[in-house]
Amino acid sequence: MIRTAKDYKESLRDGRQVWIDGEKVDDVTSHPMFKPIVDARARIYDLAHQPGTQEAMTYVDDETGERCAIGSKPPVTKEDWHHKRRSVETVLDDIRGVVTRVGDETVGEMWALFDGQDVLNEIDPAFSENIRRYVRKATLEDPFHVSANTDPKGDRSKWPQEQDPDVLLRVVGENDNGIVVRGAKFETAAAYSHQAFVKPTIAEWNNQTHSEYAVGFRADMSAPGVKHICRSGFAGRHSDADYPLSNRVDEVDTMIVFDDVLIPWEDVFFYRHTRAASFIRATLHRYSIFPFVLRHLRLADLMLGFAHAGARQTGVKKHQGVREKIAELACYRETINAHLVAAVEQAETSPGGLLMPHQATMYTGRVFACTHLSAMMHTLRDLTGCQISLAPSSATFANPEVKPYLDKYFRIGDVDAEERRKLLAFGRDLLNSDYANHRLTFQLFAQSPPFSHLLAVYNNYDFAPATELMCAAADITDIDGSTP
Incomplete structure (x- = not known):
């Protein structure tokens, strides 16, 4: 079911750990640097319910008969793409600016991995099932989905094992419940989103078949051990009259720190196999x-x-x-x-x-x-x-x-x-x-x-x-x- 603006804002009051300008943020929905862009994302949810914009923003799912967001619909026809374009244009017309990381531009990366099920099946059929289930879940439940990609990286002339190994996100343990990850990723909008698709940036694995850095998973943005350290926002520095875009559509970027975070097995899409990591790097933007x-x-x-x-x-x-x-x-x-x-x-x-x-x-x-x-x-x-x-x-x-x-x-x-x-x-x-x-x-x-x-x-x-x-x-x- 598609959330309302009220549902979305309430879902962010989940105890997530967020810092900006040296301040720990109690509520991202009301903080002056987050509020304008949170309101913009909330507006997208409401557009899906309003009579004048509902047809541009949604479609009726064949299986459930429920209205779902067109942005999260896996595309199978040209009309799907025309509909997606109308949806984005409807949002940008209403917001009167450019917003990029609001979900539709990142969920497509999951469809790229959906195309790699043969690769995932070679590793573990459970991973292929995980991605199929997740794509369907995202289609029906309409979460605010972002994509965590870029690492701090450290000294790029060295392998991570030759310096602090946490400069790239890696798996540091596993148990019956899932894998434990440590490291950091940069992602716009993470502090006010629901979940992120996390994957490696390494393109050259130096002939490695397996690596603790070759991991892709869904991360809950309010999970224990997840910390959001944000850049200073532009909103609120000057009046709306003087800086109409800065105060309306600035999207706050986040360094997401994974401090030994448990990722349940059902949320793991690939693990250790560099071939799967290479596949997603090569096809990541196929749809997005x-x-x-x-x-x-x-x-x-x-x-x-x-x-x-x-x-x-x-x-x-x-x-x-x-x-x-x-x-x-x-x-x-x-x-x-x-x-x-x-x-x-x-x-x-x-x-x-x-x-x-x-x-x-x-x-x-x-x-x-x-x-x-x-x-x-x-x-x-x-x-x-x-x-x-x-x-x-x-x-x-x-x-x-x-x-x-x-x-x-x-x-x-x-x-x-x-x-x-x-x-x-x-x-x-x-x-x-x-x-x-x-x-x-x-x-x-x-x-x-x-x-x-x-x-x-x-x-x-x-x-x-x-x-x-x-x-x-x-x-x-x-x-x-x-x-x-």
């Missing part, structure tokens, strides 16, 4: 890449909208140079959209029988969206000019002694000073604030670093058609010995 790139599209929409609105306010949209820069932003936006549309149109059946977005198209779309984002933000700064970094605060605009001057000098024709101030404040938060810089870095690294993005393109691209075409045109024998 779609909603991730879709968030890039929404960010591009916000930038394009700001560029066009700013040009209209100042009357410079008639200039050729301004039109060219706005067109560059439009090209960026439409190229991302083209990858999303094409990936669904050319969707492929997965090894587990699901429907995954066309892999080469999606991975190349991710590379384009991530690598061009910084340049597009700078293009927008160039187009906007320096005024977004010079505008006084909303409190100054309200001061009766200086308000007449600001009303005079910030007014542009029919656009009064307050409307101009609001646009400049939005642009500052979108491009120049702490939140903006954090978002830029997050979008670049959230699904692994750029070199991994390119490697994913290489590993998922079919080079044969281009090679065969070239060989036929050149009248040469292909490298595999065949004749054109």
Whole structure:
């Protein structure tokens, strides 16, 4: 059953251990740095119940007849992907910003492991059964699911055994009830989520067949021994009027410390076998890449909208140079959209029988969206000019002694000073604030670093058609010995 906002908030009052800015947090639902994003996630639950948005957010499960969240539905048709896109867009429209780690963008990593059941069966059929059961459970129960991936890592020139072995999360014991894990992981939104899919980051196992670091499991975010140590949030530092995005959609990142945490056997998806760990690393973003790139599209929409609105306010949209820069932003936006549309149109059946977005198209779309984002933000700064970094605060605009001057000098024709101030404040938060810089870095690294993005393109691209075409045109024998 889909939770309500009230259900979700109450579920977070479970005694979880959370720290931020040196303070132990008693209730993440009311703390000023967590409350805005908790409210945003709670709003997603309520959207699933409201008549105007329920159809966009949910579907009726064939087996149970119950309404379930479309974000957690394993995709089997193109319509599933169209529905998922409508769902994400409904959320972002309502929240009026970009939220990434809210569940739909991370549960797909479980579907990737679902595709690896043959690998899991070679290790232990119970692990395969665990993932099948969990995927179904997540579909029906609609938990807020995140994905714990990145480790502290330590000295990367050394194996973890050559330094503090806990720099990478590992299994330190097992008993009849399950495995005991120790280490740390970084994950956005963990402190206000229900559970996490925890898995290793190691890509090269140095010919090891077994390793205590090769482990994947479901972790309860309020389990004994789980501690959330969070970065400082951006919400609450300044007024909503001056920083509308920072105060509405900042997603707080967490270092999750596993201090000898017991993971029940039914929540273990693989253990010790490096082949299973390698499989999930190679396929991790097979499904989650779609909603991730879709968030890039929404960010591009916000930038394009700001560029066009700013040009209209100042009357410079008639200039050729301004039109060219706005067109560059439009090209960026439409190229991302083209990858999303094409990936669904050319969707492929997965090894587990699901429907995954066309892999080469999606991975190349991710590379384009991530690598061009910084340049597009700078293009927008160039187009906007320096005024977004010079505008006084909303409190100054309200001061009766200086308000007449600001009303005079910030007014542009029919656009009064307050409307101009609001646009400049939005642009500052979108491009120049702490939140903006954090978002830029997050979008670049959230699904692994750029070199991994390119490697994913290489590993998922079919080079044969281009090679065969070239060989036929050149009248040469292909490298595999065949004749054109």
